[in-house]
Each structure stands twice: as structure tokens, then as C-alpha cells.
Amino acid sequence: QVQxxxxxPEVKKPGSSVKVSCEAPxxxxxxxxxxxxxxxxxxxxxxxxxxxxxxxxxxxxxxFQARIVITADKSTNTVHLNLSSLTSDDxxxxxxxxxxxxxxxxxxxxxxxxxxx
Amino acid sequence: xxxxxxxxxxLSASIxxxxxxxxxxxxxxxxxLNWFQQKPGKAPKLLIYFASTLASGVSSRFSGGGxxxxxxxxxxxxxxxxxxxxFCQQSYSPPLTFGGGTRVEIK
Numbered sequence: 001q002v003q004x005x006x007x008x009p010e011v012k013k014p015g016s017s018v019k020v021s022c023e024a025p026x027x028x029x030x031x032x033x034x035x036x037x038x039x040x041x042x043x044x045x046x047x048x049x050x051x052x053x054x055x056x057x058x059x060x061x062x063x064f065q066a067r068i069v070i071t072a073d074k075s076t077n078t079v080h081l082n083l084s085s086l087t088s089d090d091x092x093x094x095x096x097x098x099x100x101x102x103x104x105x106x107x108x109x110x111x112x113x114x115x116x117x
Numbered sequence: 118x119x120x121x122x123x124x125x126x127x128l129s130a131s132i133x134x135x136x137x138x139x140x141x142x143x144x145x146x147x148x149x150l151n152w153f154q155q156k157p158g159k160a161p162k163l164l165i166y167f168a169s170t171l172a173s174g175v176s177s178r179f180s181g182g183g184x185x186x187x188x189x190x191x192x193x194x195x196x197x198x199x200x201x202x203x204f205c206q207q208s209y210s211p212p213l214t215f216g217g218g219t220r221v222e223i224k
Binding site for chain 2: 046
């Protein structure tokens with residue numbers, strides 16, 4: 001299994017943006033896609049989008065299209081999720097996953113993002 | 118978007134029981150159906166992919182079946198470590214949608 005290490009918890013104000021990072025220490029993402037999946041407190045799982053770092057191709061869920069950017073920094077083996085125009089509904093744990101054929105095989109530990117005034 | 122409907126949303130079972138969870142897609146997804154297990158405070162863990170292929174290191178107590186729109190996850194001889202929440206997900210087309218989850222509790 002591949003270890004994915006995510007950045008630490010964030011507390012943000014409504015209307016601001018958050019950047020969450022996901023690193024594959026000691027390795028590269030290869031040809032795999034990296035997805036972001038979030039989970040609001042006590043709720044289910046929601047796929048937000050993905051990037052294929054080797055070709056820098058992104059796919060986003062329509063719901064987030066206007067305010068999400070996923071980027072890959074191949075020099076540091078890190079993928080970043082940027083989510084803007086935050087509201088309290090964005091309070092959730094955000095997971096990155098490493099995908100093979102669109103299957104989320106490996107998961108990061110999760111990053112709690114709290115949006116509160 | 119493809120809607121995924123899981124049932125039941127929760128169930129109570131005893132150690133040694135056989136448990137079956139169902140997942141229905143709103144349109145055909147061939148066999149592009151995955152199952153995950155999640156324990157409180159932890160990231161989900163892949164159990165089964167492509168409807169019936171066991172992920173590496175996963176107990177053979179778990180099995181998956183189905184194709185098209187109707188799928189099942191079966192846990193044979195339920196063990197203490199199996200009490201968790203289970204999610205299905207379609208990987209047929211983006212957005213990759215999840216079912217609402219099934220919480221398996223101790224009776």
C-alpha cells in the first residue's frame with residue numbers, strides 16, 4: 001500500500017479559500033490519478049474531482065466546478081486541492097486517494113476543514 | 118449523475134452471522150462497482166472492486182456480486198472487526214458517486 005500524507009487541519013472564515021495538500025513521500029504518483037473525496041460530519045462520502053499528474057488532466061464534479069482547482073506539483077510529488085467561496089456546508093474531512101482505473105486503492109489520513117465565522 | 122442507493126441503511130447482527138448489503142445504480146454501470154469499509158475516525162478502506170474482485174489483503178469472508186444495476190456485498194461469518202460502515206461506489210463515469218452507507222452494528 002502507498003502512504004499518502006495530507007496537510008493539517010484548517011479553520012476558515014466563510015467566503016475564504018482553503019488549500020489542502022497530499023504527498024506521496026519517497027515516490028511519485030506514476031500514471032495514477034489522485035482524487036479528492038470529502039465527508040461532512042456524520043455524513044457519507046462525496047467525490048469532488050481528480051487529476052492525473054503525469055499529463056496534468058483534471059476532472060471535476062459539476063457541483064464544485066466553479067470553485068475547485070486541483071493541481072499537481074511533480075517536483076515535490078504533491079497534489080493540492082484549492083476550494084474557494086467556502087460556506088459552513090464545506091465543513092468536512094477531505095481525503096485524497098490514489099486511483100488505479102478509477103478505483104480508490106490508497107487513501108490519505110484525511111484533513112479536517114472547519115468553516116466558521 | 119448516477120445515483121447509488123444502498124440498503125439497508127443500518128443493520129444489527131451477531132458474531133458469526135452472514136450479512137448481505139445491496140446497492141442499486143440508477144443506470145447500468147456494467148461491473149464498475151466498488152465497496153469500501155470505514156471505521157470511526159478512519160479513512161475508508163477498499164474491500165472489493167469491479168463488483169467481485171477482492172482487494173489485496175482483504176479477508177475472503179467478504180465477497181461481492183452483481184452487474185448492470187444491482188450489486189451485493191456479503192460478509193460471511195461476521196467477526197468483531199467487521200462492525201463498521203460500508204459504502205458502495207460506481208466508477209463507471211464521473212462524478213464517481215457513492216451510496217449512502219450501511220452501518221453494521223452488534224446485536
